[in-house]
Amino acid sequence: MNAKIPVDLILRNIEESRKTTRKKLRRATAVLTSKLDTDISTTPYRIVYEEDRVKLKHYRPEQVKCQTPLLIIYALINRETMLDLQPRRSVVESLLAQGVEIYMVDWGYPTRKDQYLTIGDHVNGFIANIVDFICKEKKIEQLNIMGICMGGVFSIIYTALNPHRVKNLVTTVTPSNFDTDKGLLNVWMKQTDAQILGDVYANMPGDIMNLGFLLLNPARLIIDKYVGFIQNIDDKNYVENFIRMEKWIFDSPDVPAATFREFIDELYKKNLLIDSKLVIDGERVDLQKITMPVLNFYGRFDHLVPPEMCGLLTSRIGSSDKEDICFDTGHIGIYVSSKCQREFAPKIAAWLLARDNKNESLQSEEKHGQKRQALQALL
Amino acid sequence: MTDTTTQSNEIGNFVESWMTMAKKFWPEPGNNREDGLGSSGLKFDSGNGGGQADDDKYKTYKTFENSINNSIAFIKLMMAPENRETLHRSVAAYTEALTESAGDSLENFIEFQSQAVKSFAKVGEHTKAYTLDDLDHSAFESFRELYRNELQKYLKIPKIGLPREYHERMSELVDKSTIFFSHLIELIYQFTTPFEKTNRVMQDKIKKMLEGGEVVEDPKQVYNDWIKILEGHFMDMLKSKEYTDVLNDTITSLAAYKGVKNSVTDAFLKEMQIPTGREMDEVYKDIYNMKKKIRDLSRQVAKLQKKQEA
Structure with a gap:
């Protein structure tokens, strides 16, 4: 027999929810029509170098504590503005506060004319020119490099090909081992011919890639995310943060067709990087040549670049000073979540400072030793 | 059994009278006009011969008239008693082929x-x-x-x-x-x-x-x-x-x-x-190759300069 349903309770709930919704709607209208602060990338910087579509941003801290500047190389997918999403939630701001001088690559928006640019053109062209520029400007021989996702792959390749130019290497959510079936992106890239889209569209359209990323978890990214937005639509702070994130996510430059094809064929399908078999512009990328200190970050819940794709790097490089750090977060959370904000940038700064000072004291000891020897020889 | 001769005659008569009507359609509105065009003889013989429209200026009408006349002659020939049986068989075969094809589809x-x-x-x-x-x-x-x-x-x-x-x-x-x-x-x-x-x-x-x-x-x-x-x-x-x-x-x-x-x-x-996409791509490819060459040459020059300075 069916149990009795408390109809009066249901009706009361409906009435209460109607009243709440009405109030919420009024507040939401007030919030959405008010002046919202949704600007991203607000930390001041100067453009110090330009080459074609590529620009180099320079952020100078109030007090430079780390003598070696840090060059941040972002991915070609989405934009580097994610590292400076909003005040108090900004990797850039945090690193500057720790006294790290930053140079950051802004890859710009590739157009049809950029379709032939390969990984080699990005690494041996743009990145090599930028490193030379910074070294010349700062009168230094080496700098620190931090790579993000695909930019991390570029950083690894550049470092292996030019180890004398890199003092310390930081890789974050960087895929290096593609021999895994973890993560849908891995499965799709291997089992489909997605690279042909890049060829017919001249470049791989950012919108198509974004659609692909949304389809990695449609329930959360297409439905739940916006349900969450509606539920908090009367909270100005929430709305502002949400819009900032939307601005960043859907600001997707196209990826040059040749790079896109190479990335899928040589890395996703053949997994050449981790085995030191990747050849760029005729030169083999030998991971054993990476002998400088390496700090490797990744996220335990990263569905785009799962830990299996990141963790193997440190065991294949030639360096003895290396560290893996796995945060309990996802691909983007590592840069924007409050918890990671407290740990991620400060850890990088401390790690760089420790090696900066160490090297400096080693160098100064070396100089003193040379001076002592010279004096002794004179005496 | 169907009387094919009577049927063919009926079709023949119908087509012929339609053709004659079609032939009359164009010249007749011209005849009713009161301006110069109507009275200047914009009509031609609807019979089998006739040459009122033989002037260069009416060559469209002449072409039209000839086409109609030829069609009428062709239909008359097809309707001749000795050709009726063959015509009927061909029409039947064509209909059959059409039906079969439609049936397959x-x-x-x-x-x-x-x-x-x-x-x-x-x-x-x-x-x-x-x-x-x-x-x-x-x-x-x-x-x-x-x-x-x-x-x-x-x-x-x-x-x-x-x-x-x-x-x-x-x-x-x-x-x-x-x-x-x-x-x-x-x-x-x-x-x-x-x-x-x-x-x-x-x-x-x-x-x-x-x-x-x-x-x-x-x-x-x-x-x-x-x-x-x-x-x-x-x-x-x-x-x-x-x-x-x-x-x-x-x-x-x-x-x-x-x-x-x-x-x-x-x-x-x-x-x-x-310029088409393909044409622009060719230009872009040339620019790309030239830039790459310039980059390589610049680096070689810089290396040589360094060597010289040293």
Whole structure:
């Protein structure tokens, strides 16, 4: 027999929810029509170098504590503005506060004319020119490099090909081992011919890639995310943060067709990087040549670049000073979540400072030793 | 038995009187005009000979008149008693061929329809949660089969004449777009199945609750359950080989469609004296190669300069 349903309770709930919704709607209208602060990338910087579509941003801290500047190389997918999403939630701001001088690559928006640019053109062209520029400007021989996702792959390749130019290497959510079936992106890239889209569209359209990323978890990214937005639509702070994130996510430059094809064929399908078999512009990328200190970050819940794709790097490089750090977060959370904000940038700064000072004291000891020897020889 | 002679005579008379009417249609409005054109003799003999319209200025009418006369002569010849039997047989054979051809197509169409009905009926059947084995690919494949067997061949008919290349491109565009959209619709259909499965799970859950006298007090909790189950169903679908296959078919057919679309666009751009995508790509390729060469040479120069300085 069916149990009795408390109809009066249901009706009361409906009435209460109607009243709440009405109030919420009024507040939401007030919030959405008010002046919202949704600007991203607000930390001041100067453009110090330009080459074609590529620009180099320079952020100078109030007090430079780390003598070696840090060059941040972002991915070609989405934009580097994610590292400076909003005040108090900004990797850039945090690193500057720790006294790290930053140079950051802004890859710009590739157009049809950029379709032939390969990984080699990005690494041996743009990145090599930028490193030379910074070294010349700062009168230094080496700098620190931090790579993000695909930019991390570029950083690894550049470092292996030019180890004398890199003092310390930081890789974050960087895929290096593609021999895994973890993560849908891995499965799709291997089992489909997605690279042909890049060829017919001249470049791989950012919108198509974004659609692909949304389809990695449609329930959360297409439905739940916006349900969450509606539920908090009367909270100005929430709305502002949400819009900032939307601005960043859907600001997707196209990826040059040749790079896109190479990335899928040589890395996703053949997994050449981790085995030191990747050849760029005729030169083999030998991971054993990476002998400088390496700090490797990744996220335990990263569905785009799962830990299996990141963790193997440190065991294949030639360096003895290396560290893996796995945060309990996802691909983007590592840069924007409050918890990671407290740990991620400060850890990088401390790690760089420790090696900066160490090297400096080693160098100064070396100089003193040379001076002592010279004096002794004179005496 | 049907009297074919009487029938042919009736058809012949009908066609002949229609032809005569058609012949009179053009000159007669001209005769009724009161201006110079009407009175200047814009008419010609509707009989078999006649040459009132032999002036150069009425050559259109003359051509028209000759065509009509020839057609009438041809029909008369066909209707002659000695040709009637042959004509009748030919008409019968032609009708038979048409009927057979239509029959084949109809048969194929009915086959497709029956498969489609079966397949779509499956959609309404109870689908097990978290299993994607019953994703119905056959309905879409049936359509593609029908298209490949019955329609594609007409688009592939060799094109002739001056505009053959344009016709060929347009046919190819229609062909590739049909294939692409069939895969796209299948892909979209796949995305509806997790919703269907989730709703079924939730309906069962709510039914059990109601039977136990429980009421949904917190709609948020129901939503959270729903989205969690939906996420699970999506994950299973997105990982499945069926989905990856359909995704790959959609990607490859999109690339083929886009390729032909580009070539059609290029043809229009060329007509308008605007550089085509292909032409611009050639220029870009040259610029790219030149830049690369300049970069390499600059580095070599810098190296040499350094060496010299040292």
